[in-house]
Amino acid sequence: MIRPALVLLAAFTLLTGLAYPALLTATAQLAFPAQANGSVLARDGAPVGSALVGQPLSDARYFWGRPSATAPGPYDGRASGASNLGPSNPALVAAVRDRIAVLRASDPGNPAPVPVDLVTASASGLDPHLSPAAALYQVRRVAKARGMPAAEVRALVERHVEPPLLGIFGAPRVNVLALDLALDDLCGRGIDAGRTGARRPHP
Amino acid sequence: MTAAAPIELAAYFGLLTAAAVPLGAYVARVLSTDGPASVGPLARLERGLYRLAGVDPAEQMTWRRYAGAALIFNAAGLLAVHALERLQARLPGNPAGLPAVAPLVAWNTAVSFATNTNWQAYGGEATMSHLVQMAALTVQNFLSAATGIAVLAALARGIVARSTGGLGSFWVDVTRITLRLLLPLAAALALALVWQGVPQTFSAEARWPVLSPGATGERVSEQVLPLGPVASQVAIKQLGTNGGGYYGANSAHPYENPTPLTDLLESLAILLVPAALCFTFGALVQDRRQGWTIYAAMLAILAPLTVATVAAEQRGNPALAALGVDASVTALQPGGNMEGKEARIGPVGAGIWAAATTAASNGSVNAAHDSFTPLGGLWPMLLMQLGEVVFGGVGSGLCGMLLFAIVAVFVAGLMVGRTPEYLGKKIEAFDVKMACLAILAPSAMVLFGTAAACLIPAAYGTVGNPGPHGFSEMLYALSSTANNNGSAFGGLGVTGPWWTLLTGLAMLVGRYWVMLPVLALAGSLARKSRVPAGPGTLPTHGPLFAGLLVATVLLVGALTFIPALALGPVVEHLQLLAR
Numbered sequence: 029m030i031r032p033a034l035v036l037l038a039a040f041t042l043l044t045g046l047a048y049p050a051l052l053t054a055t056a057q058l059a060f061p062a063q064a065n066g067s068v069l070a071r072d073g074a075p076v077g078s079a080l081v082g083q084p085l086s087d088a089r090y091f092w093g094r095p096s097a098t099a100p101g102p103y104d105g106r107a108s109g110a111s112n113l114g115p116s117n118p119a120l121v122a123a124v125r126d127r128i129a130v131l132r133a134s135d136p137g138n139p140a141p142v143p144v145d146l147v148t149a150s151a152s153g154l155d156p157h158l159s160p161a162a163a164l165y166q167v168r169r170v171a172k173a174r175g176m177p178a179a180e181v182r183a184l185v186e187r188h189v190e191p192p193l194l195g196i197f198g199a200p201r202v203n204v205l206a207l208d209l210a211l212d213d214l215c216g217r218g219i220d221a222g223r224t225g226a227r228r229p230h231p
Numbered sequence: 232m233t234a235a236a237p238i239e240l241a242a243y244f245g246l247l248t249a250a251a252v253p254l255g256a257y258v259a260r261v262l263s264t265d266g267p268a269s270v271g272p273l274a275r276l277e278r279g280l281y282r283l284a285g286v287d288p289a290e291q292m293t294w295r296r297y298a299g300a301a302l303i304f305n306a307a308g309l310l311a312v313h314a315l316e317r318l319q320a321r322l323p324g325n326p327a328g329l330p331a332v333a334p335l336v337a338w339n340t341a342v343s344f345a346t347n348t349n350w351q352a353y354g355g356e357a358t359m360s361h362l363v364q365m366a367a368l369t370v371q372n373f374l375s376a377a378t379g380i381a382v383l384a385a386l387a388r389g390i391v392a393r394s395t396g397g398l399g400s401f402w403v404d405v406t407r408i409t410l411r412l413l414l415p416l417a418a419a420l421a422l423a424l425v426w427q428g429v430p431q432t433f434s435a436e437a438r439w440p441v442l443s444p445g446a447t448g449e450r451v452s453e454q455v456l457p458l459g460p461v462a463s464q465v466a467i468k469q470l471g472t473n474g475g476g477y478y479g480a481n482s483a484h485p486y487e488n489p490t491p492l493t494d495l496l497e498s499l500a501i502l503l504v505p506a507a508l509c510f511t512f513g514a515l516v517q518d519r520r521q522g523w524t525i526y527a528a529m530l531a532i533l534a535p536l537t538v539a540t541v542a543a544e545q546r547g548n549p550a551l552a553a554l555g556v557d558a559s560v561t562a563l564q565p566g567g568n569m570e571g572k573e574a575r576i577g578p579v580g581a582g583i584w585a586a587a588t589t590a591a592s593n594g595s596v597n598a599a600h601d602s603f604t605p606l607g608g609l610w611p612m613l614l615m616q617l618g619e620v621v622f623g624g625v626g627s628g629l630c631g632m633l634l635f636a637i638v639a640v641f642v643a644g645l646m647v648g649r650t651p652e653y654l655g656k657k658i659e660a661f662d663v664k665m666a667c668l669a670i671l672a673p674s675a676m677v678l679f680g681t682a683a684a685c686l687i688p689a690a691y692g693t694v695g696n697p698g699p700h701g702f703s704e705m706l707y708a709l710s711s712t713a714n715n716n717g718s719a720f721g722g723l724g725v726t727g728p729w730w731t732l733l734t735g736l737a738m739l740v741g742r743y744w745v746m747l748p749v750l751a752l753a754g755s756l757a758r759k760s761r762v763p764a765g766p767g768t769l770p771t772h773g774p775l776f777a778g779l780l781v782a783t784v785l786l787v788g789a790l791t792f793i794p795a796l797a798l799g800p801v802v803e804h805l806q807l808l809a810r
Contacts, residue, residue, distance in 0.1 A: 029296075029299055029300055029303050030303065031284060031285050032284040032285060032286045032300070032304075032402050033300070033303045033304045033306075033307045034307060035280075035283050035284035035285070036280065036284050036286075036304070036402060036405065036406065037304065037307045037308055037311060037370075037374070039280055039283070039284075040370060040373065040374055040409060041311070041366055041370050043409075043410075043414070044369060044370050044373040044374075044409065044414065044467075045365050045366035045367070045369055045370040046365065046366060048369070048414060048417070048418065048463060049365045049369065049431075049460040049463040049464075051418075052418060052421050052422070052425075052431055052460070052462065052463045053431050053432060053433060053460055053463070055422065056422070056425040056431035056432075056462065057431075057432065059422075059425075059426075060425050060426050063425055063426060063427070063428045063429070063430070064425050064430055064431045064432050064462075065430060065432050065434065065437065065458065066430050066432075066437040066456055066458050066486070067428050067489075068437055068439065074439075074440075075437070075438070075439035075440075076439055076440070076442065077439050077441070077442060077454070078437065078439070078456065079428070080428050080485040080486060080489045081454065081456060081485055081486075082485075083441045083442055083443075083454060084441065084451055085442065085443050086443075087443045090442065090443055094574060101451050102451075103441075103451070103454065104451075105454050105455050105456035105457070106356060106357060106455055106456075106457060107354065107356075107357060107479065108354070108356065108478045108479045108480035108483075108484050109354070109479045109480050109721070110480065110483070110571040110598075110599030110601070110602060110721060111570065111571065111599070111602065112571070112599055112601040112602060112695050112696075112720070112721040112722035113570065113571075113601070113602055113695075113696065113722070114601060114602065114695075114696035114700035114703075114722070114803070115548045115550060115568065115570070115602065115603070115604050115605060115700075115803070115807060116550065116605070116696075116698060116699075116700055116803050116806055116807050117696045117697065117700065118697075120548075120550070120551075120570060120602075121550050121551070121554065124551055124554055124556065125554055128554060128555070128556070141555065141556070141557035142555065142556055142557060143556075143557050143564050144547065144551065144556050144557060144558040144564070144566060144567070144568075144569045145564060145565070145569040145572075145574050147551075147556060148551075148569040148570040148571075148572075149570060149571065150483075150571070150572065150573050150574065151480055151483030151571045151572055151573050151596075151597070151598045151599045152478075152480035152483045152484045152485060152573060153480065154480070154484065154485055155485070155573050155574055155575075156485055156575075157573070157574035157575050158574055159563060159564035159565060159574055160563040160564065161557070161561065161563040161564035162564065162574075164563065192235070192491060193490070193491040193492055193495065195235075196235060196238055196239050196242055197239060197242075197491045197492070197494065197495045197580070198490070198491025198494060198495075198575055198576060198577065198580055199491075199564075199565040199574060199575060199576065199577035199579075199580070200562065200563065200564075200565075201574050201575050205442065208442060209442070
């Protein structure tokens with residue numbers, strides 16, 4: 029019984045452990061090269077992010093994504109994970125209270141209630157999306173910071189809303205990075221790149 | 232619940248049933264040794280493998296020989312995983328240059344993947360090289376799943392055997408299940424996942440400068456995302472009730488589960504094979520009504536608990552409502568309890584997944600179970616504690632449910648004073664003893680393990696949350712490992728020696744103290760001749776027996792675990808309400 033165990037283990041290690049992932053990688057690289065390599069978005073030939081990965085943002089001129097619990101910093105791609113705070117944990121309540129305070133301070137007088145996904149940490153710490161409500165909540169702040177009419181920013185958000193699959197599966201959502209990149213486009217990237225150019229390496 | 236959720240739930244279970252019925256019939260053909268396709272390239276490959284391994288494909292093993300083959304095969308796999316983890320720094324396929332995995336974590340992981348549990352005391356992207364992810368972990372995802380289905384096939388053959396005692400060949404079963412069922416399904420699912428955005432590459436990572444660097448307190452200027460052969464592993468971890476993620480965040484990670492479509496496909500894949508095996512069983516025992524009855528009984532437990540989990544998560548966290556947070560469910564936001572959930576998935580998708588992954592002993596997650604509301608976490612915990620028999624692990628779950636069926640006919644036999652029968656075989660003292668042993672061993676492991684953890688400072692000292700929730704974390708860890716699920720309340724620190732040893736022991740008990748009694752039972756049944764059904768025989772199909780089966784499962788689970796659950800999620804729920 030030792031021989032069949034060892035021979036079959038070796039054979040299946042070759043088949044399922046090497047041949048299967050290798051053939052799949054070859055097929056994926058031919059058929060879906062962009063997705064197979066992380067759905068990286070490029071501008072002027074340089075990568076600026078992934079369509080599937082959220083980024084840490086706290087500049088008032090950009091829409092901010094969900095709070096992230098990765099360590100040491102937020103949106104750390106090398107350490108995906110959640111806060112794992114239980115619903116009754118005082119630390120959760122304190123964290124949410126702080127986030128509400130930051131939002132209120134960034135946009136005094138905003139009458140809208142704070143949407144829950146904007147003040148709770150995502151499961152991956154890399155959530156690329158917001159609910160439409162959480163994006164709309166930030167329209168006032170972003171418009172003011174950019175000196176744009178709020179209606180224009182709101183219209184941009186609405187164009188970026190992705191509905192649930194077939195109207196049933198998943199949640200309605202907005203891709204935050206796509207929205208922020210579109211916002212830069214709308215403002216004229218020349219002006220904006222000038223303002224943030226020192227921090228953003230552009231070729 | 233609100234308008235869209237019931238439609239999503241109904242669509243999920245409808246799609247599951249529609250896919251499981253034909254797949255079940257196909258698996259029955261795969262498992263029939265006199266069956267199809269002794270020609271063609273696959274059959275040639277199989278014959279070549281048997282020759283190389285010195286296997287006689289026509290052998291009819293006794294239960295002891297079948298169990299011995301399974302144990303040796305699993306032990307060899309366990310040692311191979313351990314060796315690869317310890318040696319990864321010196322082996323190729325390690326573009327990120329990761330060091331050897333620490334000895335106890337490596338042992339725990341080897342046990343975990345060989346027992347089809349996929350409990351993870353590590354974060355995948357920061358611990359395991361590409362070679363280990365593929366040649367160690369992905370391989371065991373296939374082989375531990377194939378082992379589970381093989382044991383089910385042996386039990387079914389024991390039931391239909393006419394006093395011959397033969398259970399088939401373990402080697403043939405594992406080979407055919409891997410080549411004809413798991414590989415094609417995994418390849419198809421993996422390609423669909425890549426299309427939707429799951430990476431599949433041998434590059435180590437992707438990196439880019441962030442849009443607004445320096446904006447955060449930590450002055451992050453660059454984002455680095457580890458890449459690798461992700462889709463090939465995610466596909467089989469979903470299909471083989473394994474659940475071990477490529478990334479630490481598992482299927483909550485946008486690279487493992489990027490869109491609502493992948494969420495639907497992956498959550499269907501959790502239950503697909505366990506559900507199909509019900510119909511396979513019906514075909515193997517030549518009475519399709521048996522398969523439908525067991526499927527209906529499983530669904531009768533799972534569907535209400537799924538609804539309850541979704542409802543609890545959509546209701547949200549009262550502690551946050553008090554801060555003025557808007558958690559209402561509207562067309563513009565999923566609302567509910569969003570801590571530890573992804574925006575594209577929301578509480579409904581997370582609730583369906585949580586129930587499915589704990590009903591099947593899958594253990595992958597698309598949300599952080601630790602941050603679920605107390606009741607939202609209670610139902611998944613209960614689904615594991617029922618013994619992973621509501622769908623359960625591929626093969627092993629249905630075996631567990633058949634043990635409950637034997638207990639159910641035994642109880643019914645006691646009530647009317649007749650010798651119980653199941654599918655034409657008399658159920659005698661030895662058979663009931665084996666069934667009870669397999670039902671009680673994991674339960675005892677959960678309760679005694681949790682009790683031990685409560686007494687050992689090095690164990691309870693690592694809980695991530697205060698109060699009853701900390702107890703829930705430990706109870707969840709033991710419920711998960713002793714039933715080979717693998718999901719976790721992730722706040723618990725499980726990388727220390729106490730937890731790696733305790734959960735490792737629990738995984739071994741949960742796997743082999745079910746598998747061995749099941750095979751002993753199969754051997755005992757195989758030696759008995761079939762008795763024709765008489766007027767006093769309790770039919771084991773139809774709503775009456777399904778009800779009896781559901782009642783047996785729920786009663787045993789409730790009697791065993793209500794006191795423990797009362798100390799954790801129930802207390803926490805009442806505390807939250809009382810705020």
